Amino acid sequence: MTRIEFMQGNAASAEGALAAGCRFFGGYPITPSTEVAELMARKMPKLGGVFVQMEDEIASIAAVIGAAWTGKKAMTATSGPGFSLMLENIGFAIMTETPLVIVNVQRGGPSTGQPTMSAQGDMLQCRFGSHGDMAILALAPDSVQEMYDLTVKAFNLAERFRCPAFLMADEIIGHMRERIDVPDRVEVVDRKPFVPGRLPFEADDDRVPGFPTFGQGHHTHVTGLTHDARGYPVTTDPAMHDALVRRLVGKVEDARREIADYRVTNPDAEVVFICYGAPARTVRQLVADRPDDGIGVLRLRLVWPFPEHALAEFPNARAFVVPEQNLGQIAREVERHVRVPVIPVSKLGGELHTPDELARVYEEVRAR
Amino acid sequence: MTFTDWLRADRLPHIWCSGCSNGTILNCTLAAVEAEGWDRDRTVFVSGIGCSSRAPGYVATDSLHTTHGRALAFATGVKLAEPSLNVVVFTGDGDLAAIGGNHFIHACRRNVDMTVVCMNNLIYGMTGGQGSPTTPLGALSTTTPYGASEPAFDLVALAVAAGANHVARWTAYHVKELEKAVKTGLETPGLSFIEVRAGCPTNYGRKNRIREVTDMADHFRTRSMLKTKYDRLVAEGKPVPADAIVVGEFVRRANPAMGVAP
Ligand SMILES: Cc1ncc(C[n+]2csc(CCOP(=O)(O)OP(=O)(O)O)c2C)c(N)n1
Numbered sequence: 001m002t003r004i005e006f007m008q009g010n011a012a013s014a015e016g017a018l019a020a021g022c023r024f025f026g027g028y029p030i031t032p033s034t035e036v037a038e039l040m041a042r043k044m045p046k047l048g049g050v051f052v053q054m055e056d057e058i059a060s061i062a063a064v065i066g067a068a069w070t071g072k073k074a075m076t077a078t079s080g081p082g083f084s085l086m087l088e089n090i091g092f093a094i095m096t097e098t099p100l101v102i103v104n105v106q107r108g109g110p111s112t113g114q115p116t117m118s119a120q121g122d123m124l125q126c127r128f129g130s131h132g133d134m135a136i137l138a139l140a141p142d143s144v145q146e147m148y149d150l151t152v153k154a155f156n157l158a159e160r161f162r163c164p165a166f167l168m169a170d171e172i173i174g175h176m177r178e179r180i181d182v183p184d185r186v187e188v189v190d191r192k193p194f195v196p197g198r199l200p201f202e203a204d205d206d207r208v209p210g211f212p213t214f215g216q217g218h219h220t221h222v223t224g225l226t227h228d229a230r231g232y233p234v235t236t237d238p239a240m241h242d243a244l245v246r247r248l249v250g251k252v253e254d255a256r257r258e259i260a261d262y263r264v265t266n267p268d269a270e271v272v273f274i275c276y277g278a279p280a281r282t283v284r285q286l287v288a289d290r291p292d293d294g295i296g297v298l299r300l301r302l303v304w305p306f307p308e309h310a311l312a313e314f315p316n317a318r319a320f321v322v323p324e325q326n327l328g329q330i331a332r333e334v335e336r337h338v339r340v341p342v343i344p345v346s347k348l349g350g351e352l353h354t355p356d357e358l359a360r361v362y363e364e365v366r367a368r
Numbered sequence: 369m370t371f372t373d374w375l376r377a378d379r380l381p382h383i384w385c386s387g388c389s390n391g392t393i394l395n396c397t398l399a400a401v402e403a404e405g406w407d408r409d410r411t412v413f414v415s416g417i418g419c420s421s422r423a424p425g426y427v428a429t430d431s432l433h434t435t436h437g438r439a440l441a442f443a444t445g446v447k448l449a450e451p452s453l454n455v456v457v458f459t460g461d462g463d464l465a466a467i468g469g470n471h472f473i474h475a476c477r478r479n480v481d482m483t484v485v486c487m488n489n490l491i492y493g494m495t496g497g498q499g500s501p502t503t504p505l506g507a508l509s510t511t512t513p514y515g516a517s518e519p520a521f522d523l524v525a526l527a528v529a530a531g532a533n534h535v536a537r538w539t540a541y542h543v544k545e546l547e548k549a550v551k552t553g554l555e556t557p558g559l560s561f562i563e564v565r566a567g568c569p570t571n572y573g574r575k576n577r578i579r580e581v582t583d584m585a586d587h588f589r590t591r592s593m594l595k596t597k598y599d600r601l602v603a604e605g606k607p608v609p610a611d612a613i614v615v616g617e618f619v620r621r622a623n624p625a626m627g628v629a630p
C-alpha cells in the first residue's frame with residue numbers, strides 16, 4: 001500500500017530516512033539542505049529518536065559516528081561547504097567501518113559559491129575527497145520519489161557494507177515539490193550482528209565484519225589508526241595496512257555488479273546519454289520529444305561504485321553524451337571505460353540544461 | 369575487582385615515555401570508575417589524537433579513539449544516542465583547546481553528562497613538542513624557540529564560563545585528590561571537566577629545565593596552591609605567585625544537563 005502525497009525533495013529524504021529506521025540526526029544548517037534537519041527536529045523526538053544541532057559539520061558527522069556505534073541508524077544532511085568540513089571524519093567512518101548516511105544537497109561551488117542554486121560539483125569529492133585510498137557508496141536521485149527511495153537505499157547499503165553512503169542530491173531535486181507515493185513499509189537491511197567469540201574486526205567472506213555494538217560487553221576498541229582484527233593499532237606493518245585498505249575498498253568495489261542500480265533506455269542506440277540527478281529530467285524530456293530517434297539513455301541511480309559494465313549494455317554506441325551540472329566529473333569516469341568519444345555537456349550556474357540545448361548536442365553528435 | 373581489571377592487559381606495555389604522567393592519570397581515573405562501581409560493559413571511553421588520547425586504547429571497555437580535536441563531538445553522539453552508557457573522555461591540551469576548542473565550549477554549554485579528563489602537559493607531546501594553547505608565556509617548545517609569545521588559555525575558567533556542572537584542576541602529583549575529583553565528576557549529572565597538569569619529560573621538561581621526573585613532581589608540589597587559599601589571599605589583597613597552579617574544585621552545580629540517564 002502507498003499513500004499519495006505532494007512533497008518537497010528534502011522532506012522526502014527525511015521521511016525516507018525515518019522509514020529506514022534512522023533514529024539519530026546530527027546536523028548544522030546549510031542551504032539548500034536545511035529542510036532535512038528541520039523535519040528531523042520536528043519528527044525525531046516523537047519517534048523516540050534524537051535530533052541534535054551541533055556546532056559545525058565536523059561535530060555533526062562526529063556525533064553521527066558516535067551514535068552509530070551505540071547501534072543507532074544515524075545520518076546528517078549538508079551541502080558543499082559542510083561536506084568539505086566532514087571529509088576527515090568520513091575517512092574515519094570508512095576506516096572504522098561505521099555505517100551512516102550523509103545527504104549532500106549540492107549547490108554551486110567552489111567555496112560559498114551559489115547557496116541557492118543547483119550543482120553536481122561534489123561527485124568526485126564524495127568519491128575521493130577524504131585522504132587515503134577508499135571506496136564509498138553514492139546515490140543520485142532525479143525526483144522527489146527517489147529522494148525518498150534512495151535515502152532508504154542509502155541506509156540499507158550503509159548497513160550492509162558498514163560504509164558511509166551518500167545521497168548526492170542537488171538543489172533542484174531537494175527543493176522541488178511533486179507527487180510521491182509513500183509506501184506503508186520499506187525493505188530495511190540491518191547491519192550484521194557481531195558473533196561473540198569472533199574478533200571485532202574479523203571479516204566474513206563478504207569482507208564485512210559483524211558489528212560489535214557499544215554497551216553489550218564486547219569491549220571493542222575502535223580507532224582510525226591502521227588496526228588488526230582485534231581493533232588494536234598496528235601502524236608500521238606494511239602487509240597489515242595493505243590488507244586492511246584492500247579489504248575496505250574491495251568489500252564495496254567488488255560488489256559493483258551486484259549492487260549496480262541504473263536504468264537503460266534504447267540499448268540499440270548509437271548515441272547514448274549518461275545522466276544522474278536533475279539533468280536526467282531534461283534527458284527524459286529529450287527522449288520523449290524525439291520518440292523516433294531511439295536515443296539511448298543510461299541513468300545512474302547508484303553512481304559510486306561506478307557500474308562500468310553498464311556501458312556494455314549499449315553495444316552500438318558511437319558516442320556517450322554526459323550532461324552534468326559540473327565540468328565533466330562523471331564524464332571523466334566514463335572515459336576511463338570506453339573507446340568511443342565521450343562528450344561532456346557541462347552546465348554551471350544552477351539552471352538545468354534545456355531540452356533544446358541537449359537536442360543541439362544530440363544532432364551534432366549524430367551527424368559525426 | 370581492582371582498577372587494574374579495567375586495563376587491557378594484552379595491550380601493555382603502553383607507548384608512553386618513562387616519566388610520563390599519562391599512566392598515573394589513567395590509573396587515577398580507572399580507580400575512580402572502579403570505586404564508583406561502574407559496569408565495564410556499560411562504560412565507553414572516548415578520545416581524540418595525541419599521547420593522552422591513546423589512553424582509551426588501554427581500557428578494557430568499548431573505546432572510541434577518534435580524530436584530532438573531535439572527541440567531545442563523538443562522545444556527544446554516543447551519550448545522546450544512548451544515555452544509559454557512561455562516557456569518559458580523555459583529551460590533551462592541543463586536542464581539547466586548539467583544534468577542539470569549539471567542541472569544548474559547546475560540550476560544556478550543552479552540559480552533556482560525561483566526565484572529561486584533560487592531560488594538560490602544556491605541549492604537543494605526540495608530534496614532538498610544539499607549543500600549544502596552554503604553553504605558558506616564555507616557555508620553550510620547538511615552535512616557540514625564543515619563548516612562547518602568546519597568552520595561554522585557562523582551561524578551567526573556560527569550562528566554568530561555558531557552563532560545565534563540575535570543574536576541577538589537579539596535577540599528576542595529587543593522585544588521591546585527582547581520583548576523588550574524577551569520582552565527583554562521575555557522580556555529577558552534566559559535564560564534568562577535570563584538568564590535570566601532566567608532566568611530559570620528553571618534550572616539555574627537557575626544554576624547560578624540569579628534566580627529571582622528581583623535578584616535575586617537585587614542580588607540581590611547590591607551585592600548586594589550593595583554590596581556597598588562593599581565593600583567601602586575593603580577598604585579603606595579599607600577593608599571589610604569578611606561576612601558581614591553582615588546584616581544587618572550581619564549580620559544582622546542578623544546571624540543566626543533556627544526556628542524563630533517566
Ligand atoms: C587534523 C590533524 N592535525 C594535526 C594532527 C597531528 N597531531 C597529532 S597529535 C597532535 C597534538 C597533540 O597534542 P595534545 O592534544 O596536547 O596531546 P599530547 O600528545 O600532548 O598528549 C597533533 C597536532 C592530526 N593528527 N590531525
Ligand code: SF4
Nearest residue numbers: 384385388419493568
Ligand atoms: S612525549 Fe610526553 S606526553 Fe607523550 S608519552 Fe612521552 S612524555 Fe608522555
Ligand SMILES: [Mg+2]
Nearest residue numbers: 460461491493
Ligand atoms: Mg599536550
